[in-house]
Amino acid sequence: MATSTTRRLAILLGLALVMGVTRFHPSLLHHALWDASWGVFFLAGFWLRGQGRWAFPLLLAEAVLVDYLVISGQGIDFWSHYCVSPAYWFLAPSYGALWLGGSWLAKRQSGLNLRTLGLAVAALLVAEGACYLISNGSFYWISASVPAPRSFGAWFGNLGDWYLPFLTGTALYVGLGAVVHALATQLSRLSQRGAHAKH
Template sequence: MSFPGLRHQWIIAALLAALMLLTRGEHFVSVHALPSASWAVLFLAGFYLRPFWAVPAFFALGLLIDLGSLAAGTISDWCLSPAYWALLPAYTALWGGGRLLRRHSQGRAGDLLVLALALAGSAFIAYLCSGGGFYFFSGHYEDSSLAGFGERILRYYPGKLLHLSAYVGLAAVADVALRLARAEAHKQRTAAG
């Protein structure tokens, strides 16, 4: 499957940035009822955007949002520890999951299995990086252990996977609807011409 053209990639990047801005943290434009779409943004960036620059660009955007929220006093510095850097490999894993899906996507029903595996696998690796990094290196858990981290995986990974899957599922529905609308418009232009 080929990547969208450069113009469409910039539009997709802007839409993904807006989604991250609207759902991440607690600031003046965030939608508080929605879970963060940051993980989905990176997964979708891997699927839709050709260059790797998406990973550091969206990491930087997330950092700016978090620092802005901290400066505004709407979040505490709890998550802004040396472990914050563990988000880079986590985001890279999510981007890689999207890229893997793109590489193996053939526009068939069997793609749903590839999608499920790419989502679950990249989310698990991302949680190992971000959740493990925070648990072991943030300085907030003095008695950290592998057993304790195992409990945290069982407690938090399913929710992370659910939120990621919901956002990616909505994006997939929007993608299919857009493709069908384009095909119908092309069909009508061809019939009229």
């Protein structure tokens, strides 16, 4: 998606705002809002394809900063929190998988049609699945928060317990992003037609 620098920054700020709001209020996540982080990284890969050198690290830094503020705001030492362990740093390749999925889709999409929809579903399922395997697997096998003994059977059970909620939340935000994308595309076409009609 070719965009100007101003548009790219606006997209990045919009995605950062959505991620910040939904990630910053953990009490809301289970009652009203899912954490949009996974959807944000997929959409960022799609909308900001080719800008990964600066946009991806900025979004990743925001995610870590929000986690730090939420955890320390509860009076808990960041490094001693249940979710923070050596596995925490596997969020980078986890989110990277989502970014790559969005970028892959951006390169192959052909406008608003059924082919693009099919590619979007496939890209999201593969990218979200890879993200989930990396994040869940690293936490299960590396984090001290998971008591020993560990086994593949228990891990597969854990994977099954959490997969659908994560997929549902991610698909919801990507779906909302797709609606925004479709509306923006149609508005752009209408404005171009209007400009041509004036000439």
